[in-house]
Amino acid sequence: MLMSVSALAQQAxxxxxxxxxPEINKDGTxxxxxxxxxxxxxxxxxxxxxxxxxxxxxxxxxxYTTPVLGPELYSYQFKVDxxxxxxxxxxxxxxxxxxxxxxxxxxxxKGDCGDMYSVNNVPHGNVNRVWYDSPTLGTQRRxxxxxxxxxxxxxxxxxxxxxxxxxxxxxxxVTLGRAAQIMDxxxxxxKAKPMIVVMSNGNANCDAAPGEWHKGFYxxxxxxxxxxxxxxxxxxxxxxxxxxxEKHYRxxxxxxxxxxxxxxxxxxxxxxxxxxxxxxxxxxGLFSAALNMGGGNTPVDQQIANDKTISKxxxxxxxxxxxxxxxxxxxGKTDFLFQQNVGLRKYxxxxxxxYEYYETEDGHIWKNWRNYLIVFSQKIFK
Amino acid sequence: MLMSVSALAQQAxxxxxxxxxPEINKDGTxxxxxxxxxxxxxxxxxxxxxxxxxxxxxxxxxxYTTPVLGPELYSYQFKVDxxxxxxxxxxxxxxxxxxxxxxxxxxxxKGDCGDMYSVNNVPHGNVNRVWYDSPTLGTQRRxxxxxxxxxxxxxxxxxxxxxxxxxxxxxxxVTLGRAAQIMDxxxxxxKAKPMIVVMSNGNANCDAAPGEWHKGFYxxxxxxxxxxxxxxxxxxxxxxxxxxxEKHYRxxxxxxxxxxxxxxxxxxxxxxxxxxxxxxxxxxGLFSAALNMGGGNTPVDQQIANDKTISKxxxxxxxxxxxxxxxxxxxGKTDFLFQQNVGLRKYxxxxxxxYEYYETEDGHIWKNWRNYLIVFSQKIFK
Numbered sequence: 001m002l003m004s005v006s007a008l009a010q011q012a013x014x015x016x017x018x019x020x021x022p023e024i025n026k027d028g029t030x031x032x033x034x035x036x037x038x039x040x041x042x043x044x045x046x047x048x049x050x051x052x053x054x055x056x057x058x059x060x061x062x063x064y065t066t067p068v069l070g071p072e073l074y075s076y077q078f079k080v081d082x083x084x085x086x087x088x089x090x091x092x093x094x095x096x097x098x099x100x101x102x103x104x105x106x107x108x109x110k111g112d113c114g115d116m117y118s119v120n121n122v123p124h125g126n127v128n129r130v131w132y133d134s135p136t137l138g139t140q141r142r143x144x145x146x147x148x149x150x151x152x153x154x155x156x157x158x159x160x161x162x163x164x165x166x167x168x169x170x171x172x173x174v175t176l177g178r179a180a181q182i183m184d185x186x187x188x189x190x191k192a193k194p195m196i197v198v199m200s201n202g203n204a205n206c207d208a209a210p211g212e213w214h215k216g217f218y219x220x221x222x223x224x225x226x227x228x229x230x231x232x233x234x235x236x237x238x239x240x241x242x243x244x245x246e247k248h249y250r251x252x253x254x255x256x257x258x259x260x261x262x263x264x265x266x267x268x269x270x271x272x273x274x275x276x277x278x279x280x281x282x283x284x285g286l287f288s289a290a291l292n293m294g295g296g297n298t299p300v301d302q303q304i305a306n307d308k309t310i311s312k313x314x315x316x317x318x319x320x321x322x323x324x325x326x327x328x329x330x331x332g333k334t335d336f337l338f339q340q341n342v343g344l345r346k347y348x349x350x351x352x353x354x355y356e357y358y359e360t361e362d363g364h365i366w367k368n369w370r371n372y373l374i375v376f377s378q379k380i381f382k
Numbered sequence: 383m384l385m386s387v388s389a390l391a392q393q394a395x396x397x398x399x400x401x402x403x404p405e406i407n408k409d410g411t412x413x414x415x416x417x418x419x420x421x422x423x424x425x426x427x428x429x430x431x432x433x434x435x436x437x438x439x440x441x442x443x444x445x446y447t448t449p450v451l452g453p454e455l456y457s458y459q460f461k462v463d464x465x466x467x468x469x470x471x472x473x474x475x476x477x478x479x480x481x482x483x484x485x486x487x488x489x490x491x492k493g494d495c496g497d498m499y500s501v502n503n504v505p506h507g508n509v510n511r512v513w514y515d516s517p518t519l520g521t522q523r524r525x526x527x528x529x530x531x532x533x534x535x536x537x538x539x540x541x542x543x544x545x546x547x548x549x550x551x552x553x554x555x556v557t558l559g560r561a562a563q564i565m566d567x568x569x570x571x572x573k574a575k576p577m578i579v580v581m582s583n584g585n586a587n588c589d590a591a592p593g594e595w596h597k598g599f600y601x602x603x604x605x606x607x608x609x610x611x612x613x614x615x616x617x618x619x620x621x622x623x624x625x626x627x628e629k630h631y632r633x634x635x636x637x638x639x640x641x642x643x644x645x646x647x648x649x650x651x652x653x654x655x656x657x658x659x660x661x662x663x664x665x666x667g668l669f670s671a672a673l674n675m676g677g678g679n680t681p682v683d684q685q686i687a688n689d690k691t692i693s694k695x696x697x698x699x700x701x702x703x704x705x706x707x708x709x710x711x712x713x714g715k716t717d718f719l720f721q722q723n724v725g726l727r728k729y730x731x732x733x734x735x736x737y738e739y740y741e742t743e744d745g746h747i748w749k750n751w752r753n754y755l756i757v758f759s760q761k762i763f764k
Binding site: 092093 | 402418419420421422462463464465466467468470471472473474475477480482485486487500501502503505506507508509510511512513522524531534592593594595596598599601602630
């Protein structure tokens, strides 16, 4: 009966195309299609291609079929006569600073990474966008909080603080990072403890993701969120995040129940916050961490050794009382930050500060960070 | 110091353009710019234009400046040699079924509708994506819940159930509808009571918005969410929504503290739910309601009069005990559902069932529904 009201579409201003794209074929290849009858050249670009490929045209529809692709969440877009062009047949899109890409997921079997990134028929946690007061920064700020599927039934839970990179915001881990799906799936499979995941905004000079705070619909640019500098650093202000969470959520306290990890700039924040609040975090995860934040050519191990404040912080962090149960360092072999992490490990080795090291293929990309979250989150609170 | 790490961008696969678009000029006009050096013809289409306009090219950049525009949230996109093309300089976009449009907001002064749709420097409510069990439908389903800025401080609050139209989902009111901004601003100005706003999913044959449930990344199409029919209607299953909210949120109960409204198909759901649960809702708002859901040519007033079940439900709803404090009907003059609402009013007039009527310009569009939310939400819980 409801089908008779097909005229009731919400305001639909524009036409759409009736193509299927991407089509994930039974043989594991993927076919892309886009109608561009007047175009001279249409290319496909994506993180599964080493360089853009030319698509073939027939009756105005351009097509390309990939080789067999392995399990992963992939990003792509078209280039039509030189213009970046999103696939109008695919509504699934992610933003990274000012760039949008289409996405699709390949999963071959239960438990592979594509499966972990998918919304499966398992109990789901809630994802809340929460405003909190930051007295340290003097602003009201926004963060994203995942509560595990059983949270509504009661009980208290350990907390993972999960930090984004430069260019990201409090939306990055639940969009590009698929954090809610990863946690839902790991918890459903009994591989991770049910936990609260707090995804705060690491840009101290803004309140929230672009468009979500009172600066309005500005054009995002890399790390330039506001004309006025912040009153404090992200690590100094992090006590405000933790105190809000501990006050408003049913949290298991103590270092055995508290973890922090982050990617790139968020890896730096993880490094800095864990040192600034020694004994707070039992589990510390650096994902492709940016460690040479001051710039310059001095290797990171020498920078730390030469800096009395930092080396003293390290000593306090790794004292018998405060020592993390796990200090985890993950990085890809071709990451441009690889040598900085070599430096950190060199310093830690020299001082007998224990850590676990996880090296992967590839570089400074979300494929690695999603993987690191899967690996790290199974190691904590156990 | 952090500025020295500009190489730390998150995975940025693709180039962007360095243009400002749209630019809201001081004189109230708006300039659009898009680089398309190889294009032969570039048009601008938008809900502020009666028809697409041709843009002018200079050195590969196409430009158009509008006449002065009044306060509103506007949608637009480009057409490059016939292809729908989103503005790469504007990251603010909304989805409606399979169509994306760019958006921008014009506000001239505090309190105008553009200001009400903006994120202002006022206290913000939280927006949660919540999973709940629906025993009636036999599924776990998702809804979006706004809690007012003071909610975290304690107290109990009245509840507004806010329903989307066909083609929409539990994301529609917080994206296209700007419901969180409208509530934040009305509450900050003392014009609306602090309230919980529950935006449930009115499509009984799916669990959540596209991509957010276990059907995966399917291509959305109008009202066709699942191969298998739902076990019950949205109105029959609505008790599950309400019982979850009353159990998990600090809710003021009773009809003086409970309101429901919805647009188009959600206007029908509002009409049906208010009749099915007489005495539950003190405030009922029909926004461009679809009332002839059975189809056919019989006028709505006669359909109701001829249907013993519905006319009895109406009698019960408007009995002394159950009577809503406000039954509010809003519609635009050129809405294709206008006559159906004439029919409803004719039936209610004939039976002395009181209602308030609000007629606007324009048709079946979000401009009207955002306006209706502003008007209706100031009339409730008072």
